[in-house]
Amino acid sequence: MTVPAIRVSAVTKQYGTLKALGGVDLEIGQGEFFGLLGPNGAGKTTLISALAGLVRPDGGSLEIMGHDVVRDYRNARRNLGVVPQELVFDPFFSVRELLRIQSGYFGIRGNDDWIDEILASLDLTHKADANMRMLSGGMKRRVLVAQALVHRPPVIVLDEPTAGVDVELRQGLWQFVRKLNRDGHTIVLTTHYLEEAETLCGRIAMLKAGKVVALDTTENLLHRFATHSLRVSVDRAEAAVALGGMAVEDGWVEFAFEGYDKLEALLARLREAGAGLREIQLGEPDLERVFVEVMHRA
Amino acid sequence: MPETRRGATPPRIEPMAADAPLTGFRTLLYKEVLRFWKVAFQTVAAPVLNALLFLLIFSHVLDRHVTVYGDVAYTSFLVPGLVMMSVLQNAFANSSSSLIQSKITGNIIFVLLPPLSYREFYAAYVIAATLRGLFVGAAVLLVAMPFVELSMASPLWVLAFAVMGGAILGSFGVIAGIWADKFDQLAAFQNFLILPLTMLSGVFYSIHSLPHFWQDVSHFNPFFFMIDGFRHGFFGQSDTSPWLSLAVVSGCFVLLAALTLALLARGYKLRS
Numbered sequence: 001m002t003v004p005a006i007r008v009s010a011v012t013k014q015y016g017t018l019k020a021l022g023g024v025d026l027e028i029g030q031g032e033f034f035g036l037l038g039p040n041g042a043g044k045t046t047l048i049s050a051l052a053g054l055v056r057p058d059g060g061s062l063e064i065m066g067h068d069v070v071r072d073y074r075n076a077r078r079n080l081g082v083v084p085q086e087l088v089f090d091p092f093f094s095v096r097e098l099l100r101i102q103s104g105y106f107g108i109r110g111n112d113d114w115i116d117e118i119l120a121s122l123d124l125t126h127k128a129d130a131n132m133r134m135l136s137g138g139m140k141r142r143v144l145v146a147q148a149l150v151h152r153p154p155v156i157v158l159d160e161p162t163a164g165v166d167v168e169l170r171q172g173l174w175q176f177v178r179k180l181n182r183d184g185h186t187i188v189l190t191t192h193y194l195e196e197a198e199t200l201c202g203r204i205a206m207l208k209a210g211k212v213v214a215l216d217t218t219e220n221l222l223h224r225f226a227t228h229s230l231r232v233s234v235d236r237a238e239a240a241v242a243l244g245g246m247a248v249e250d251g252w253v254e255f256a257f258e259g260y261d262k263l264e265a266l267l268a269r270l271r272e273a274g275a276g277l278r279e280i281q282l283g284e285p286d287l288e289r290v291f292v293e294v295m296h297r298a
Numbered sequence: 299m300p301e302t303r304r305g306a307t308p309p310r311i312e313p314m315a316a317d318a319p320l321t322g323f324r325t326l327l328y329k330e331v332l333r334f335w336k337v338a339f340q341t342v343a344a345p346v347l348n349a350l351l352f353l354l355i356f357s358h359v360l361d362r363h364v365t366v367y368g369d370v371a372y373t374s375f376l377v378p379g380l381v382m383m384s385v386l387q388n389a390f391a392n393s394s395s396s397l398i399q400s401k402i403t404g405n406i407i408f409v410l411l412p413p414l415s416y417r418e419f420y421a422a423y424v425i426a427a428t429l430r431g432l433f434v435g436a437a438v439l440l441v442a443m444p445f446v447e448l449s450m451a452s453p454l455w456v457l458a459f460a461v462m463g464g465a466i467l468g469s470f471g472v473i474a475g476i477w478a479d480k481f482d483q484l485a486a487f488q489n490f491l492i493l494p495l496t497m498l499s500g501v502f503y504s505i506h507s508l509p510h511f512w513q514d515v516s517h518f519n520p521f522f523f524m525i526d527g528f529r530h531g532f533f534g535q536s537d538t539s540p541w542l543s544l545a546v547v548s549g550c551f552v553l554l555a556a557l558t559l560a561l562l563a564r565g566y567k568l569r570s
Contacts, residue, residue: 015570030310052411055570074413078313082411088404092333104325105412107316114314147408154311184311 003066005030005155005186006051011060013046013210020046021057022210028188028203030065030154033181035201035218036190037291042207044190045085048159052082064155078106081148085159087140089132095119095143096128099150106151118146121176138169145173149180156180157188162196174200198222198287206294213298214290222285227256227293229283230266235276243269251278323418326409330426334392342434345388349380349438353445356502370533377442378456379501381435382528385460386521389431389467390474390492393423397475398484401567410569416562420472420555427468432460448532455531455540462547463524467492469554476567495521500529505537520550 008026012019021043028034036044049055051062053069053076062069067076090098099115119125122142127135135143141161148156158177162170174196181187191197197204197218204221206214214221231254234240237247243266245253257266263282270277316322334341357373400406409419442448450456470492478484499521505513516522517538527543530536536543562568 049570053569054407054410056565074415077411077413078316080411082407084404084407086404088407090400090405090408091403092336097332101325101329102408102412104328105322105409105414106314107318107321107413108314109317109321109325111314151412152311152314154313 002030004028004063005032005065006188007061007063007066008047008051009061011047011050011057011062013043013050013055013057019210021050023060024207024210024212026205026212026215028186030186031181031184033178033187033200033202034189035197035204036188036207037194037197037204038190038207039295041209043210044207045159046210047207048082048157048188048190051157052080053077078151079154081151081153081156083144083148083156083158083161085163087137087144089135089140089143091131091133094129094131095124095135095146098132098143099146102147103150108151111150114152115146115150118149121179122146123172138165141165141169142173145176154184155186155188159190160192161189162191162193170196194287194291204287206291206298208295208298211298214294218287221290221294222287227258227289228260228263228285229289230255230257230263231281231283232270232275232277233279234270235278236274239273239275240270243273243275320418322412322414323422326414326418326422327425330392330396330422331429333396334426334430341388341392341430342437345384345434346437346441349384350441352380353377353442357445371447374446374448375504375529375533376502377439377446377448378529378532379525380442381439382460382463382525383496383501384438385431385435386463386467386496386524387431387492388434389427389464390471390488392430393427393468393471394475394478394484394487395471396423396426397472398478398481401475401479402481406568416559416565420469420559420562423472424465424468424555424558427471428461428464431464431467435460450532451534452531456528457531458544459524459528459531459547462544462551463528466520466524466547466551466554469551469558472558473554473561476561479567495519498522499525500537501525520546523547 004027006026006028008024011021011024013021024043024047036047038044046055050057051064051069053073064076065079067079069076093101096115103109103111103115119128122145124139124142124146127139132140132143145161161173165173177187178200189197189201201218203217205212216224231248231252232240233251234253237251237253240253241247245255248254255266257263353373353376356376397406400409474484474487478487498516499519500516505516505522508516523538523543523546526536526538527540527547530540
């Protein structure tokens with residue numbers, strides 16, 4: 001049987017009175033593009049840090065490709081690449097020096113071919129000999145991705161990789177990460193941009209206060225939790241609001257409904273109330289609505 | 299449906315194989331040496347100039363008035379002390395400043411994510427610190443040699459105490475670098491502990507020139523044994539037996555190394 005890329009079993013972590021992780025169970029299969037979502041303070045970064053060995057859990061266990069992150073930390077870390085959230089860099093070295101050094105930390109020397117490939121994929125070849133201090137924020141972010149990949153880990157964790165990143169770089173980065181996923185790398189992504197998670201992730205876990213409150217494929221989450229929206233422009237907004245709608249802007253009222261079979265009845269009620277229907281817009285369920293709903297229910 | 303949501307079995311990716319068991323440690327050591335070498339003007343040239351200024355001032359004031367161990371000129375006596383002081387202070391500065399800079403800028407994560415053991419981590423930082431200490435010490439000695447009459451009675455003692463002193467202060471630096479959260483705290487460690495212990499260790503004087511009480515107090519300062527043993531390597535005579543000095547210095551190193559390794563094994567202030 002294939003071992004999961006990541007297995008998290010009953011992991012707990014407490015900081016003083018704050019319960020950062022309250023018994024998290026999670027299994028991520030090899031080759032998945034997995035999203036880890038949650039509001040600030042939900043425990044995403046603590047969970048990632050525990051996987052990376054930066055945080056020691058109080059209880060439970062974590063495995064990367066079948067290797068326990070504490071008992072068999074060398075193999076676990078060899079199988080994991082982490083792109084940290086903060087834009088950190090070592091100001092003493094050039095990009096190439098940094099990547100060679102990072103390779104060496106993982107016990108690998110003389111892998112310039114792979115380093116060249118990463119540099120080319122991230123459009124950094126022309127900056128290979130530039131000192132890190134001379135790079136723009138976007139370039140530094142790409143170097144962080146390159147550093148996480150120098151040992152070609154099967155599992156790659158990206159912790160908020162597009163925070164404060166311009167659109168062009170974001171698109172380029174996702175293209176590259178998608179390619180890595182197609183090549184077989186397991187990708188774990190945390191992001192506050194829910195559109196990105198919806199487009200990229202095949203499966204998603206949502207965390208709240210250190211607990212997994214939703215875990216399913218993106219499609220299932222969209223179907224299970226999300227409601228469609230109906231926006232209507234009406235002559236008498238107060239009549240539409242009286243039917244449970246929410247006034248959103250001048251003359252427009254929004255309704256939420258589950259499934260298209262409810263739509264006809266809703267429109268009939270608006271007619272009967274004499275709202276004076278002028279225009280309608282239908283909204284598909286999206287992950288943002290799912291997220292809000294899940295967080296509200298949890 | 300986006301292209302990444304797929305059910306096909308992906309190709310299996312294997313991480314790159316490690317070359318040799320100690321490649322990670324060697325790389326961290328290389329990186330730490332490269333780090334100070336890249337700013338050698340600050341990390342090597344400046345301490346050499348400092349030591350030479352001490353030599354210039356003290357020799358000008360005292361050389362004609364003081365002799366030590368019978369017939370050793372004060373300037374000749376002073377040089378080994380200054381060399382050892384440079385070794386100790388620079389070994390401490392190397393590991394402590396590297397760690398606190400990495401912690402404050404956040405790039406310590408690049409050392410914590412790879413599969414390096416805490417023993418490799420310790421060894422790399424302490425050896426790099428010792429190498430910087432030895433390098434600066436050797437530079438001070440080379441630059442001072444034309445101005446003094448000095449020969450090495452026993453180079454092995456010189457080397458043993460320089461290496462042990464560098465390793466002790468390198469360990470001290472690791473502890474200080476991990477413990478301190480701000481440069482301010484590190485400066486306190488340096489100014490209120492390392493500097494007084496160095497200055498009061500006999501760099502500038504023989505403890506036999508002190509009153510009995512202060513001679514006794516000096517024997518509680520491990521830095522005294524480092525400098526006295528080191529000086530024995532040059533003159534073949536010292537304030538106390540070099541074997542006693544070696545025993546004290548070795549004991550200090552073992553204790554400090556055990557403490558540092560215990561902190562690193564616990565992940566103190568590095569892995570929460």
